[in-house]
Amino acid sequence: MSIRVSVIIPVYNAGPFLRECIRSLMNQTLRECEFIFVNDGSKDDSKEIIEEHMPLDFRIRLINQNNQGVSMARNAGLTAASGKYIGFVDADDTVEADMFEVLYTRAVEWECDMVISDFESTVGSHSIITDFPLPRCTKLDRGYIRKQLLPEFVKSDILNAVWNKMYRAEIVRKYQVIFPANVALGEDAYFNILFFSVADSAVYIDYCGYHYIATAGSATRNIADQDYFSRAVQVYETRLPEIYASLLDGKTIGELKSERLINTVLSIVHLYFEPSKDMGLRQRYKYIREMVSSRTVKEALPIYFENHYSSSGRYKRMLLEMIRKKVVPGLYLAAAYSRMRNK
Template structure:
């Protein structure tokens, strides 16, 4: 069988989620796939579950290694992939049956290096559809990627996730592009920046086949064990790939990085104030430290100037409280927002990334 798409799935102690994830993969309408499950040192029955499904479907491959983290497992999968394109799925999520058919079809129709799509997630009681501000269903050139996509990634985390994209394997191999290991958060963004820096073409589909499922202890919610703001600072202070120096002025690079910093701070405020496993005092002290940090104070004017004409009343008030360093006001306002979202039960569209 000629493998059209290799799907890499890192697995670590994922017994409860594996049957749903595997079923969504083996029932893909694109049959010429291989599913590479990298058992990353699991101590539960995950490997046995994968092997049981593999007895009925020879497209399932299991590779076991000592625990090295998500990036290490994905890199192992890349090295073993045989498909024209490589995609990624997190084991606690699932995909629509036509997802890889749609992405692969779009890739070969325009001979693209990368194809991206949307995703869905239920968060705080609301169904979020993540969308991006790029032209849909057409081939985007290297010039467009440099002028629009790469700057967008510098100013926002929205487009970071690797789980809604297909990558040309030949380009991954020839340029030696892998996920950074030893990074707690943001590895997807680093990987995508590296790939898009060398990609000649891209296609963005107005389609959402990936279903992100928040679970207890997920990377984006496990605030009790992670210092998210420290990682945000590391990203803010790090030098971007060299291609950025070629296409942007230093002032613009600094401005876009400042906008991303404040966006992450706003996300972290909601995550920490909603983290019930931490004592309230600890949560408030953490938020107070973020709000008072010099980098945040210096970046706030850039964010306000960029967003002031598009922000709703809630975010304008939150920024006002952030500028005033009003911890009590921030706590009351975000609490009201959580209450409203839980009781709305509605749907909303956002440019918001939850896969790191």
């Protein structure tokens, strides 16, 4: 049987969520596909759960390796993949039964190297659909990808995820597109940058089949364990892949990086001034004070003011002024007002 889509699922200690993920894949209406689970040295029962389901569906494959991280797990899956297109699923998420049939059908219909779709994020009892400011159901050519999509990775992270996309395998193999380890911008972003920089075409479809589950209490949501601003500074200061030298001049790159950093700062203000059991108010207040007093914010803020202040809403302009003047009590009150207004 000719494999149309290879789906790569990195697995590390995913036992509590894995069965639901596997069931959603076994329900896929596309039969000509393979589900490559890469067990990245799990210490729980993840391996046994996958083995338990293998006799139930011939499409399930298992690779076991020592723990090397999600990037190396995905790369192992890429090496083993035999499909014409490649997709990704995280082991604690689920997909609609028709997801890979829909993405594959659209890829063939539009003769595209990549298909992009919406996705649903769930945090507790709240769900939201993420969509993108891109033309829908229109073939995006190489010029559009280079001028519109690649710069997006510099100024924001909205396109970073790999699991709401499908990639032509021939491109991945020909240009050796893989996931790098330990990069500030993020492994997913770098994979996408590498792929977008050599892709000739893409299509953004009107479809949502991926369900991203933000696990409550996970390390990525615990502000006591995550130094979000330091990571934002790393991204701000990191050297971009060489493709950008031919796309953007230094001034434009500086403007896009400043936009990303200050928007992150604004998000961190609201995140750290929410009531939290993970970190006391005194610590959170100190964190915000040090952030708005930092060299990088002082460097990026004037550039952001020049390019975005006049087009910002009244509330955002107020926050920007308080950041510039380092009025941390005002930021605290503004964040409290925003929470009350949005209830």
